[in-house]
Amino acid sequence: MSTVENNLQALGLSLPQVATPLAAYVPAVLSGRYIHTSGQLPLIDGVLPLTGKVGADVTPDQAKELARTCVLNALAAVKQIAGDLDRIARVVKVVGYVASAPDFTGQPGVINGASELLGGVLADRGVHARSAVGVIVLPLNAPVEVEIQIELSD
Template sequence: MHSARLEELGIQLPPVAAPVAAYTPAVRSGNLVFTSGQLPFVEGALPMTGKVGAEVTAEQGYDLARIAALNAVAAVADVVGGIDNIEQIVKVTGFVASAHNFGGQPGVINGSSEVLVEIFGDAGIHARAAVGVAELPLDAPVEVEIIVRVKECS
């Protein structure tokens, strides 16, 4: 179901990113899975660093938010035995390292929201917060965390 949609879209989930501190990428509690903040790692590295609205354009931030959301989905899928066990994206929280006077956080985090809807359809429609922050770990431009509902425990 969702795995077939990924294939249709030509999207391959990345390997789960190793934590950069003392935490786990995702935790299941009943039928909900909460991810830790996911950075836009590609093959273990950040493709770019800096603040959106300065060193990073809003369009680049959008692309990075998309990557971070895919990393979050990968973390959830790893905990629940695959993407097909995800029933609904409940909430997305996106953090944007923002240059002074940059107010385009919602447009940047649309990168996350839109890829989730592409993959999950109506089940990808979610509540959301898009927050501007002064700094993110490793000088990442964006960080995304998600909460998802998954199939019942067996």
Template sequence: MAQVEQNLAKLGLEVPEVAKPVAAYVPALREGNLVYTSGQLPMVAGNLAATGKVGADVTPAQAAELARTCALNAIAAVKSVVGDLDTVTRVVKVVGFVASDPAFTGQPGVINGASELLGAAFGDAGVHARSAVGVAVLPLDAPVEVEITVAVAD
């Protein structure tokens, strides 16, 4: 078992099956030594874990857990392309989208759920650049969406 998967197991997590795309795209794509994931929703066993706006229907703490689920799904998408997650040498960039109530301004705290999971899974290689963006609505009325870019060994 890859070290990354062992790290996840210590958290009581395992890499899930890759979430099926909800439109015309692939979950992840490798170009050179980079793997780009499509935006990952908080899908669990094929179902959206929650819906609604953060700050109205979903609490910031719930949203951070959903962002963690998105990151786990992004890890699954990366694994589907590279096979062995230990070939990941760096999480380069994380982009998080938060469907926000107009008064909600805590997007960075929500996306910390994803960033912290990536750090726990990949260790020092999980330190990354990041954007956390508030949006009006996300696909399927999801509260959070996360995409990642990782570098992999040749």
């Protein structure tokens, strides 16, 4: 087990199976030394635990937890390509989408769930650039979707 997976285990977390794509795409692709994941929903065993808009149907704290789940799904997709999460040299970028009620403006706090988990398991390698974007709706009425870009070491 990799150091990253040991760090996840210390937090009481583990990597899920790679989520099955919902349409015509793959969970992640390798380009040179970079892995780009597709947007990952907070699926747990193929099911969304919550649906709806953040700030209306889903609380910001619930959405922040869902963003953590998205990152676990993204890391599973990265591992499928990299073979070992210890090959991660750094997280380059995180893009988070938050299905938001019209008056909700706390997207950065929601996506902190993703960023904090990456920092917690990767330390300095988890520090990244980021966008947190409010949108009207996401696939399957998911509250949150996250994609990551990873640079691999040799």
